[in-house]
Amino acid sequence: MDKSICPRFEKAMSILSQRWTGLIIYQLLGGPQRFCSLESSIGVSGRVLSERLKDLENEGIVKREVFPETPVRIEYSLTDKGVALEPLMRDIENWSQNWI
Protein backbone atom coordinates (compact mmCIF):
# COMPACT_ATOMS: atom_id res chain seq x y z
CA MET A 1 0.00 0.00 0.00
CA ASP A 2 1.17 3.49 -0.82
CA LYS A 3 -1.88 5.56 0.02
CA SER A 4 -1.53 8.97 -1.51
CA ILE A 5 -5.11 10.08 -0.96
CA CYS A 6 -5.85 12.99 1.40
CA PRO A 7 -7.21 11.59 4.68
CA ARG A 8 -9.93 14.25 4.81
CA PHE A 9 -11.12 13.30 1.36
CA GLU A 10 -11.10 9.65 2.31
CA LYS A 11 -13.09 10.36 5.45
CA ALA A 12 -15.66 12.35 3.47
CA MET A 13 -15.93 9.50 0.99
CA SER A 14 -16.36 6.95 3.75
CA ILE A 15 -19.35 8.91 5.04
CA LEU A 16 -20.92 9.68 1.67
CA SER A 17 -20.37 6.26 0.17
CA GLN A 18 -22.30 4.51 2.87
CA ARG A 19 -25.50 3.06 1.51
CA TRP A 20 -28.47 5.47 1.92
CA THR A 21 -26.45 8.38 3.32
CA GLY A 22 -26.69 10.38 0.11
CA LEU A 23 -30.43 9.91 -0.27
CA ILE A 24 -31.04 10.85 3.36
CA ILE A 25 -29.12 14.10 2.95
CA TYR A 26 -30.82 14.79 -0.37
CA GLN A 27 -34.25 14.37 1.19
CA LEU A 28 -33.37 16.63 4.10
CA LEU A 29 -32.33 19.41 1.71
CA GLY A 30 -36.07 19.85 1.18
CA GLY A 31 -36.58 20.64 4.85
CA PRO A 32 -36.95 18.80 8.18
CA GLN A 33 -38.45 15.33 8.02
CA ARG A 34 -39.69 12.69 10.37
CA PHE A 35 -38.43 9.15 10.72
CA CYS A 36 -41.34 7.41 9.04
CA SER A 37 -41.41 9.93 6.24
CA LEU A 38 -37.75 9.31 5.40
CA GLU A 39 -38.30 5.59 5.72
CA SER A 40 -41.08 5.54 3.13
CA SER A 41 -39.72 8.09 0.66
CA ILE A 42 -36.27 6.53 0.50
CA GLY A 43 -37.23 2.90 0.87
CA VAL A 44 -34.63 2.11 3.51
CA SER A 45 -35.30 -0.29 6.35
CA GLY A 46 -36.02 1.23 9.76
CA ARG A 47 -33.16 -0.67 11.26
CA VAL A 48 -30.59 0.91 8.95
CA LEU A 49 -32.23 4.35 8.88
CA SER A 50 -31.98 4.48 12.65
CA GLU A 51 -28.30 3.56 12.44
CA ARG A 52 -27.54 6.08 9.67
CA LEU A 53 -29.29 8.97 11.41
CA LYS A 54 -27.23 8.30 14.52
CA ASP A 55 -24.02 8.23 12.46
CA LEU A 56 -24.94 11.45 10.68
CA GLU A 57 -25.81 13.09 13.98
CA ASN A 58 -22.43 12.04 15.37
CA GLU A 59 -20.73 13.52 12.31
CA GLY A 60 -22.57 16.80 12.90
CA ILE A 61 -24.37 16.61 9.57
CA VAL A 62 -27.87 15.97 10.88
CA LYS A 63 -29.72 17.47 13.84
CA ARG A 64 -32.41 15.63 15.82
CA GLU A 65 -35.22 17.56 17.50
CA VAL A 66 -37.86 16.14 19.83
CA PHE A 67 -41.31 17.73 20.07
CA PRO A 68 -43.11 16.27 23.10
CA GLU A 69 -46.55 16.20 21.51
CA THR A 70 -48.89 13.26 21.31
CA PRO A 71 -47.78 11.09 19.76
CA VAL A 72 -44.24 12.37 20.05
CA ARG A 73 -42.86 14.08 16.95
CA ILE A 74 -39.18 13.87 16.12
CA GLU A 75 -37.72 15.90 13.29
CA TYR A 76 -34.43 15.43 11.49
CA SER A 77 -32.81 18.31 9.67
CA LEU A 78 -29.44 19.34 8.24
CA THR A 79 -26.86 21.34 10.17
CA ASP A 80 -24.70 23.92 8.37
CA LYS A 81 -22.23 21.15 7.68
CA GLY A 82 -25.06 19.18 6.10
CA VAL A 83 -26.39 22.09 4.06
CA ALA A 84 -22.86 22.60 2.74
CA LEU A 85 -23.36 19.37 0.81
CA GLU A 86 -26.01 20.94 -1.39
CA PRO A 87 -23.70 21.79 -4.36
CA LEU A 88 -22.54 18.21 -4.34
CA MET A 89 -26.10 16.92 -4.48
CA ARG A 90 -26.89 19.30 -7.33
CA ASP A 91 -23.89 17.93 -9.24
CA ILE A 92 -25.18 14.41 -8.83
CA GLU A 93 -28.58 15.61 -10.01
CA ASN A 94 -27.04 17.23 -13.10
CA TRP A 95 -24.85 14.28 -13.90
CA SER A 96 -27.76 11.89 -13.60
CA GLN A 97 -29.86 14.02 -15.95
CA ASN A 98 -27.12 14.15 -18.57
CA TRP A 99 -25.68 10.68 -18.39
CA ILE A 100 -28.12 8.17 -16.87
Added chain:
Amino acid sequence: MDKSICPRFEKAMSILSQRWTGLIIYQLLGGPQRFCSLESSIGVSGRVLSERLKDLENEGIVKREVFPETPVRIEYSLTDKGVALEPLMRDIENWSQNWI
Protein backbone atom coordinates in the same frame (compact mmCIF):
# COMPACT_ATOMS: atom_id res chain seq x y z
CA MET B 1 -43.67 3.65 0.36
CA ASP B 2 -44.27 6.80 -1.62
CA LYS B 3 -41.02 7.25 -3.48
CA SER B 4 -40.82 10.75 -4.81
CA ILE B 5 -37.18 10.65 -5.80
CA CYS B 6 -36.19 10.88 -9.45
CA PRO B 7 -35.22 7.41 -10.69
CA ARG B 8 -32.18 8.79 -12.53
CA PHE B 9 -30.94 10.42 -9.36
CA GLU B 10 -31.52 7.21 -7.43
CA LYS B 11 -29.64 5.23 -10.03
CA ALA B 12 -26.72 7.66 -9.92
CA MET B 13 -26.68 7.39 -6.14
CA SER B 14 -26.76 3.62 -6.23
CA ILE B 15 -23.62 3.64 -8.37
CA LEU B 16 -21.76 6.35 -6.46
CA SER B 17 -22.67 5.12 -3.01
CA GLN B 18 -21.15 1.71 -3.57
CA ARG B 19 -18.11 1.23 -1.42
CA TRP B 20 -14.86 2.22 -3.21
CA THR B 21 -16.55 3.53 -6.37
CA GLY B 22 -15.85 7.15 -5.51
CA LEU B 23 -12.20 6.56 -4.72
CA ILE B 24 -11.68 4.58 -7.90
CA ILE B 25 -13.12 7.40 -10.02
CA TYR B 26 -11.15 9.98 -8.07
CA GLN B 27 -7.90 8.12 -8.69
CA LEU B 28 -8.64 7.75 -12.39
CA LEU B 29 -9.15 11.51 -12.73
CA GLY B 30 -5.36 11.70 -12.46
CA GLY B 31 -4.97 9.58 -15.57
CA PRO B 32 -5.05 5.90 -16.60
CA GLN B 33 -4.02 3.40 -13.97
CA ARG B 34 -3.29 -0.28 -13.71
CA PHE B 35 -5.04 -2.79 -11.50
CA CYS B 36 -2.29 -3.24 -8.94
CA SER B 37 -1.72 0.50 -8.74
CA LEU B 38 -5.38 1.16 -7.90
CA GLU B 39 -5.34 -1.73 -5.46
CA SER B 40 -2.45 -0.31 -3.47
CA SER B 41 -3.30 3.38 -3.59
CA ILE B 42 -6.91 2.89 -2.54
CA GLY B 43 -6.48 -0.04 -0.19
CA VAL B 44 -9.31 -2.09 -1.63
CA SER B 45 -9.12 -5.87 -1.90
CA GLY B 46 -8.42 -7.30 -5.35
CA ARG B 47 -11.61 -9.30 -5.21
CA VAL B 48 -13.79 -6.21 -4.84
CA LEU B 49 -11.69 -3.99 -7.12
CA SER B 50 -12.17 -6.51 -9.90
CA GLU B 51 -15.93 -6.52 -9.28
CA ARG B 52 -16.15 -2.71 -9.18
CA LEU B 53 -14.14 -2.16 -12.34
CA LYS B 54 -16.46 -4.55 -14.18
CA ASP B 55 -19.52 -2.71 -12.85
CA LEU B 56 -18.07 0.66 -13.82
CA GLU B 57 -17.18 -0.64 -17.26
CA ASN B 58 -20.75 -1.89 -17.70
CA GLU B 59 -22.05 1.52 -16.67
CA GLY B 60 -19.82 3.13 -19.30
CA ILE B 61 -17.88 5.11 -16.72
CA VAL B 62 -14.57 3.26 -16.98
CA LYS B 63 -12.72 1.96 -20.05
CA ARG B 64 -10.41 -1.06 -20.00
CA GLU B 65 -7.50 -1.28 -22.41
CA VAL B 66 -5.21 -4.26 -22.92
CA PHE B 67 -1.61 -3.78 -24.03
CA PRO B 68 -0.19 -7.14 -25.05
CA GLU B 69 3.29 -6.54 -23.70
CA THR B 70 5.20 -8.80 -21.38
CA PRO B 71 3.95 -9.07 -18.80
CA VAL B 72 0.60 -7.89 -20.09
CA ARG B 73 -0.38 -4.35 -19.18
CA ILE B 74 -3.99 -3.42 -18.63
CA GLU B 75 -5.00 0.18 -18.13
CA TYR B 76 -8.19 1.56 -16.69
CA SER B 77 -9.30 5.08 -17.53
CA LEU B 78 -12.41 7.25 -17.43
CA THR B 79 -14.80 7.63 -20.35
CA ASP B 80 -16.50 10.98 -21.04
CA LYS B 81 -19.27 9.88 -18.72
CA GLY B 82 -16.66 9.24 -16.07
CA VAL B 83 -14.81 12.52 -16.62
CA ALA B 84 -18.16 14.29 -16.23
CA LEU B 85 -18.00 13.35 -12.56
CA GLU B 86 -15.02 15.63 -11.98
CA PRO B 87 -17.01 18.64 -10.63
CA LEU B 88 -18.64 16.30 -8.14
CA MET B 89 -15.29 15.02 -6.96
CA ARG B 90 -14.04 18.59 -6.60
CA ASP B 91 -17.08 19.38 -4.46
CA ILE B 92 -16.30 16.48 -2.18
CA GLU B 93 -12.70 17.69 -2.00
CA ASN B 94 -13.84 21.20 -1.06
CA TRP B 95 -16.37 20.03 1.46
CA SER B 96 -13.85 17.75 3.13
CA GLN B 97 -11.34 20.62 3.39
CA ASN B 98 -13.90 22.93 4.98
CA TRP B 99 -15.81 20.58 7.25
CA ILE B 100 -13.82 17.44 8.08
Added chain:
DNA sequence: ATAATAACTTACATAAAGTAAGTAACTATA
Protein backbone atom coordinates in the same frame (compact mmCIF):
# COMPACT_ATOMS: atom_id res chain seq x y z
C1' DA C 1 13.14 -26.49 -14.80
C1' DT C 2 12.22 -22.90 -11.50
C1' DA C 3 11.02 -18.49 -10.33
C1' DA C 4 8.91 -14.04 -11.25
C1' DT C 5 5.19 -10.89 -12.65
C1' DA C 6 0.41 -8.97 -13.65
C1' DA C 7 -4.24 -9.54 -13.45
C1' DC C 8 -7.44 -11.95 -11.95
C1' DT C 9 -10.55 -15.91 -9.70
C1' DT C 10 -12.02 -19.10 -6.06
C1' DA C 11 -13.15 -20.71 -1.49
C1' DC C 12 -14.05 -19.52 2.84
C1' DA C 13 -14.84 -16.10 6.97
C1' DT C 14 -16.57 -11.84 8.75
C1' DA C 15 -19.29 -7.58 8.49
C1' DA C 16 -23.26 -4.98 6.79
C1' DA C 17 -28.00 -4.73 5.48
C1' DG C 18 -32.87 -6.58 5.07
C1' DT C 19 -37.14 -8.60 7.35
C1' DA C 20 -40.35 -9.12 10.64
C1' DA C 21 -41.75 -9.00 15.15
C1' DG C 22 -41.46 -6.60 19.62
C1' DT C 23 -41.21 -2.42 22.93
C1' DA C 24 -42.42 2.14 25.23
C1' DA C 25 -45.23 5.88 25.98
C1' DC C 26 -49.21 7.90 25.24
C1' DT C 27 -54.33 8.62 23.39
C1' DA C 28 -58.67 7.46 21.47
C1' DT C 29 -62.43 4.29 21.27
C1' DA C 30 -65.66 0.51 22.98
Added chain:
DNA sequence: TATAGTTACTTACTTTATGTAAGTTATTAT
Protein backbone atom coordinates in the same frame (compact mmCIF):
# COMPACT_ATOMS: atom_id res chain seq x y z
C1' DT D 1 -61.34 -1.08 32.05
C1' DA D 2 -59.69 -3.17 28.04
C1' DT D 3 -58.44 -2.99 23.22
C1' DA D 4 -56.46 -0.91 19.54
C1' DG D 5 -53.73 2.88 17.27
C1' DT D 6 -49.64 5.86 16.69
C1' DT D 7 -44.56 7.04 16.37
C1' DA D 8 -40.00 5.97 16.87
C1' DC D 9 -37.41 2.91 17.61
C1' DT D 10 -34.87 -2.05 19.02
C1' DT D 11 -34.04 -7.08 18.78
C1' DA D 12 -33.41 -11.59 16.73
C1' DC D 13 -32.61 -13.78 12.72
C1' DT D 14 -31.54 -14.27 7.49
C1' DT D 15 -29.40 -12.75 3.32
C1' DT D 16 -25.99 -10.07 0.90
C1' DA D 17 -21.52 -7.69 0.58
C1' DT D 18 -16.80 -7.42 1.58
C1' DG D 19 -12.22 -9.08 3.28
C1' DT D 20 -8.44 -12.64 3.31
C1' DA D 21 -5.54 -15.74 1.45
C1' DA D 22 -4.45 -19.05 -1.79
C1' DG D 23 -4.77 -20.58 -6.66
C1' DT D 24 -4.79 -19.77 -12.00
C1' DT D 25 -3.10 -18.30 -16.64
C1' DA D 26 0.12 -16.52 -19.66
C1' DT D 27 4.54 -15.00 -20.48
C1' DT D 28 9.62 -14.04 -19.80
C1' DA D 29 13.98 -14.35 -17.24
C1' DT D 30 17.47 -17.22 -14.93
